[in-house]
Amino acid sequence: MLRIPGIPFLPGTTFRDISKTKYPKAQTLMSYKGISMLNDRKPPGLVDSHGMIVDPNCPPAQVPSTYPPKVGPKLPPWLAYDKQVLCFNAYFKETLQEVYHAPYQVRKVKIFYYLEDGTMQIVEPKVLNSGIPQGCMVHRQRIPKAPPCQSEFISILDLNVNTTVQIFDRVYHITSCDKFTRHFLNKSGIPVPDPIDEPVDPTTEMRKRSGLKLTNPIPKKHSFAQFLEFDRKVLKFQGYWDDRSEFGDVRKLDICYYLSDDTMDIKERFPKNSGREGPSTFLKRCKLPREFSGLSLPGQQTPQSLLNVLGTNMRNVRYVMDPLDVGRKEITYYKDQDLQIGTVLNVYGRAVVLTDCDEFTKTYYRKKYGIEDFSPAPVPYRSDDASTARRRERILPPYNGWGSYEDSEGNCISVEPKPPQADFKKFIQLDRYILRFGAKVLSTIRENCERMFIISYFLSDDTIQIFEVAARNSGFLGGEFLKRSRIPLPGQQKFTSRRPQYYEPYNFYIGATVSLKDHIFHVVSADEYTLIYMEQHPQQFPLADIQSIMNKVRETLRNSYKDFVCKCLPDANADAKEVHAIGYETLKQALVSALGDNITNHEIITICRFFSAEQAPPITCNREIVRAAVHLEMKRSLWNGIDEMKEYLFHINPLNKPYLSESKIRSAVKGCRLPFPQELIDDMMRVLNQNACGEIEVCDLLNFLDMNCGKVPDITPVNLAFELCPKIPFLHKGRLVNFQCFLKHLGLDEDLKKQCD
Numbered sequence: 001m002l003r004i005p006g007i008p009f010l011p012g013t014t015f016r017d018i019s020k021t022k023y024p025k026a027q028t029l030m031s032y033k034g035i036s037m038l039n040d041r042k043p044p045g046l047v048d049s050h051g052m053i054v055d056p057n058c059p060p061a062q063v064p065s066t067y068p069p070k071v072g073p074k075l076p077p078w079l080a081y082d083k084q085v086l087c088f089n090a091y092f093k094e095t096l097q098e099v100y101h102a103p104y105q106v107r108k109v110k111i112f113y114y115l116e117d118g119t120m121q122i123v124e125p126k127v128l129n130s131g132i133p134q135g136c137m138v139h140r141q142r143i144p145k146a147p148p149c150q151s152e153f154i155s156i157l158d159l160n161v162n163t164t165v166q167i168f169d170r171v172y173h174i175t176s177c178d179k180f181t182r183h184f185l186n187k188s189g190i191p192v193p194d195p196i197d198e199p200v201d202p203t204t205e206m207r208k209r210s211g212l213k214l215t216n217p218i219p220k221k222h223s224f225a226q227f228l229e230f231d232r233k234v235l236k237f238q239g240y241w242d243d244r245s246e247f248g249d250v251r252k253l254d255i256c257y258y259l260s261d262d263t264m265d266i267k268e269r270f271p272k273n274s275g276r277e278g279p280s281t282f283l284k285r286c287k288l289p290r291e292f293s294g295l296s297l298p299g300q301q302t303p304q305s306l307l308n309v310l311g312t313n314m315r316n317v318r319y320v321m322d323p324l325d326v327g328r329k330e331i332t333y334y335k336d337q338d339l340q341i342g343t344v345l346n347v348y349g350r351a352v353v354l355t356d357c358d359e360f361t362k363t364y365y366r367k368k369y370g371i372e373d374f375s376p377a378p379v380p381y382r383s384d385d386a387s388t389a390r391r392r393e394r395i396l397p398p399y400n401g402w403g404s405y406e407d408s409e410g411n412c413i414s415v416e417p418k419p420p421q422a423d424f425k426k427f428i429q430l431d432r433y434i435l436r437f438g439a440k441v442l443s444t445i446r447e448n449c450e451r452m453f454i455i456s457y458f459l460s461d462d463t464i465q466i467f468e469v470a471a472r473n474s475g476f477l478g479g480e481f482l483k484r485s486r487i488p489l490p491g492q493q494k495f496t497s498r499r500p501q502y503y504e505p506y507n508f509y510i511g512a513t514v515s516l517k518d519h520i521f522h523v524v525s526a527d528e529y530t531l532i533y534m535e536q537h538p539q540q541f542p543l544a545d546i547q548s549i550m551n552k553v554r555e556t557l558r559n560s561y562k563d564f565v566c567k568c569l570p571d572a573n574a575d576a577k578e579v580h581a582i583g584y585e586t587l588k589q590a591l592v593s594a595l596g597d598n599i600t601n602h603e604i605i606t607i608c609r610f611f612s613a614e615q616a617p618p619i620t621c622n623r624e625i626v627r628a629a630v631h632l633e634m635k636r637s638l639w640n641g642i643d644e645m646k647e648y649l650f651h652i653n654p655l656n657k658p659y660l661s662e663s664k665i666r667s668a669v670k671g672c673r674l675p676f677p678q679e680l681i682d683d684m685m686r687v688l689n690q691n692a693c694g695e696i697e698v699c700d701l702l703n704f705l706d707m708n709c710g711k712v713p714d715i716t717p718v719n720l721a722f723e724l725c726p727k728i729p730f731l732h733k734g735r736l737v738n739f740q741c742f743l744k745h746l747g748l749d750e751d752l753k754k755q756c757d
Contacts, residue, residue, distance in 0.1 A: 081115035086181040088113070088159055090172040091198055106201040109137060111172065113159060118142055120154060122167065143167055156185070161193045230259035235336060235364060238356040239345075240379055241282075250380055253282055253352060257339060264288045264334065266347065283347055287333040292348050337369065342377050355379055396497040404486075405499050422461065430459040435533065437508055438525035451476060453521060457508055462486055464503060464516065482517060490515040509534075509543045511601035528733075535606065543602045546610045553607075554746050556595050561748045564594050568739065581613040581736045608734035611742045621725040623687040627704055628712040629724055630676065630684060634705075637675035642706055645672045649698055659695035674705075679720045686725070 088111040093104045112121040122138035142153045146166040158165055164173050176195035177185075185192050235257040240250050252269045266283040270276045305322035334345065345352040356376040365371045396412045399405055406420035435457040441448050452469040463484045470478025488500040489507075507514060512523045526534075531544075538545035557564050567590040568582055588604050634640075648668055653660060662685055669681060676684070688704060689697040703709045718724055743749065 078116045084115045084180075084184075086113040086115065086156065086159070086184065087111070087178045088161075088174045088181065089176045090165075090174045092170050092172050093199075096203070102202045102206055105203040106199055107132070108198065109172065111159065111174070112140075113156060114140065115156075118153060118155065120167075122172075138167065156188070157190070160185070160190065162196050227260045233259045233360075233364075235259065235339065235361045236358045237339060237341075237354045237361065239352050239354045241347075241350055241352050242380060244380075251282075252379070255339075255345070255352065255354065257334075257336060258285070259336065262287060262333065262335060266352070288345070288347065290332045290334055290338070290346065292346055336364075340365075340371070341374060353377065398495045398497050401495065409499065427460045433459040433533070435459065435505060435508065435530045436527045437510075437523045437530065439514075439521040439523045442513070442520040442522055447475065450474070453481060455508065455516075455521065455523070456484075457503075457505060458484065459505060462502055462504070466516065466521075487516055506541055506543075509541070509600065509602040510605055531605070531609065535609070543600060544606050546606055549599075549603045549606060550745060552598065553591070553595065554748065556598065557746070557748060560594060561746075564590055565743070567593065577740075579739050582739045584608050584735050584737065587737050587739075587742075605734060607742070608737050611738045611745070612734045613736040613738040614733055621683055621687050624712060625715065626680075626683050626687050626724065628715045629680060629718065629720065630705065631707055631712055632715065632717070633675050633680065634707070639673075639675055641672055642702070645705065646702060648672055649702075653698065658699070659691050659693075659697055661695050665696050665701060677720055680724070683720075683725045 089108070090111050091106050091108045094107055095104050096102050107124060109122050109124045112123070114120070119140045120138070120143050121136070121140040123136050124134045126134045144150045145152050145154055145158070154165065154167070159174065161174055161177055164171055166172075175198050177192065182192045237255040237257070239253045239255050241253060243249055243251055252271075254267045254269060255264065256266075257264050263285050264283065264287070265281070265285040268280045268282045270280060305325055305328065306319060307322050308320040309317060310320065311317035339345075339354065341354055341356060343354050345354070354377070357374065362374050365374075394413075396409060399408055402408065404420070410420055411417045437455045437457070439453045439455050441451055441453065443449055450471075451474070452471070454467045454469060456465045456467070457463075458465070464482070464487050465480075465484040466482035468476065468478045468481045470476065486502045488502050492500045494500075503514070503516075508523060510523055510526055514521050514523070534541040534544035535546070538547070542548060568586055569579055570582070570586070587608060588601075591599055591604055591607075645668070648671060649660075650656070652664055652668065665685070666681065669676065684704070685696065689700040691697070
């Protein structure tokens with residue numbers, strides 16, 4: 001609108017700007033003094049009156065805007081001091097009129113001053129068992145000053161340490177403040193004194209003095225405390241009641257003591273075929289009195305004692321009770337400390353003897369009372385007791401030679417024959433675990449001594465099978481020599497009622513002589529699997545325990561160590577420190593000459609294998625041949641999932657690392673269903689490019705599997721397990737012995753120096 005100067009502002013005296021076509025309404029709610037209200041109340045940067053950038057996160061060095069202008073910050077107070085509170089610790093004295101020796105009490109409070117709007121709040125922290133309603137004493141508000149300045153409000157200039165402030169007719173003395181308050185006041189130019197000590201509260205001191213008088217206060221126990229602590233916890237004892245009269249017997253009992261309410265119940269255990277029927281309850285659950293002199297008369301045991309009855313008719317009857325209970329007798333009941341093995345309980349005139357208890361009961365008495373001896377007490381029996389006769393060991397008839405011992409024993413135990421039960425857990429655990437030994441027959445016939453046999457011991461069921469190795473022009477066909485069966489140890493009576501003892505795995509070792517079905521075999525060798533299994537289970541095979549063998553050798557060679565070392569050296573002038581390896585026969589002769597019959601061939605082989613100086617030959621694989629076999633298997637199975645393989649590798653390798661671990665590559669090969677057997681996967685992992693950490697290169701794997709990346713030679717189908725990468729078995733372990741490691745393990749060099757000195 002245009003206005004002509006000097007003309008009053010009246011209708012018709014103003015003119016409209018013809019060039020103006022839009023008349024928008026000004027928006028005043030979206031910003032305030034150039035500060036946007038839409039950026040979470042934190043503008044990126046503000047410029048003060050001097051052109052300097054102000055950080056809204058840093059507290060200003062000036063006092064709040066409640067003071068004269070041009071002193072406070074440029075930002076509004078609700079934004080500059082948002083969530084900033086000054087905290088002061090103070091106290092006030094409250095006068096007491098009804099408490100003796102305590103004229104007042106000191107009540108501690110916290111004064112909060114909110115900088116954004118100048119409001120204050122006073123809160124009293126809660127103290128347990130104070131008897132005072134505590135919490136918020138003054139709600140958040142602006143508090144006026146004391147008269148005659150009630151028109152002004154309290155500000156931060158009125159709050160400081162070691163100052164007194166009056167708030168609504170109460171005088172508060174400020175003693176200290178927190179760290180933020182001290183820093184803020186110091187930056188604002190207000191010095192803050194050091195904290196002062198708070199006065200002692202006389203009521204608190206009086207309570208402390210009164211509490212010291214009760215040196216042994218009586219603890220209050222809840223009525224359900226014992227039930228909640230010992231619910232479902234029962235002490236169980238075994239005992240008996242000796243009722244051996246003319247027609248009596250020894251009654252076996254189970255005594256249960258319930259810790260939740262100190263009650264007991266007793267149940268009788270009826271033996272089988274005893275002819276007794278009915279309930280087995282010997283004593284129902286109740287508190288058992290320690291003394292019993294007979295049944296009480298009617299009215300003798302009542303809750304209250306009645307002295308007299310006054311009145312002539314039923315309406316005016318009055319009763320005179322005995323408040324002292326003069327004639328009442330105190331009854332004591334059995335507790336847990338009264339129950340021990342060998343204790344005799346008086347169960348209403350019957351003597352019940354405790355003989356044993358369960359594990360929970362033993363643990364309870366061991367922890368609470370420190371009892372360690374829980375030897376069971378003997379239980380008497382009658383000479384003509386049928387149950388005692390049944391306890392005797394059953395004597396079975398002798399074995400007659402038909403079937404096995406177990407089968408014949410099962411026919412004698414029950415009327416209905418049952419087959420003998422095998423150890424199913426042992427079968428599942430040791431199935432297909434077979435120990436094979438090479439043996440020769442000891443015979444007076446020369447031709448039989450040259451025959452070679454293989455003894456197979458099956459660990460799953462302890463059976464033995466013997467095969468004969470056929471030799472040309474020997475006159476023996478070979479094949480199965482003894483069927484798989486359990487063979488008893490020699491020297492046992494056959495036709496007896498006791499089950500015989502059979503051969504165990506530890507009976508077979510190199511150098512052992514065993515008698516199998518009237519044939520004497522001498523074990524001369526064992527395969528590699530058998531030797532490894534025996535070395536991995538030294539508890540079952542003591543002759544393969546390297547620790548016990550070395551201890552025996554060490555104790556024997558302690559006095560003749562020098563002669564033993566000289567026998568092991570190839571030359572008499574050679575130095576033991578320069579000889580690194582010796583032969584098996586050299587070490588064997590030295591050990592046999594030193595220990596004699598105290599060491600067996602199997603123990604010598606165990607030592608040589610443990611200190612073996614040979615190394616397994618490396619497995620050589622041709623990369624091109626392995627790749628040709630891989631492509632051949634892919635063509636035979638029509639596999640063309642190289643894209644899925646790349647996607648899967650990118651999924652497990654989002655950072656696109658050049659190398660991945662072998663386990664992840666194996667999972668990728670199996671996850672993408674590559675048609676490779678386990679042997680071909682192992683050979684492929686062996687020929688792929690690897691880094692120093694043993695990780696496989698991802699690009700090399702993809703190029704290795706891609707049929708379009710380079711041509712491979714055509715090969716005929718081969719045996720992937722043996723022909724692709726020939727794996728030479730390491731059968732000569734122990735032919736050479738690391739002599740230095742053997743001597744170091746013996747540890748007799750120091751003893752030799754002492755002997756020389």
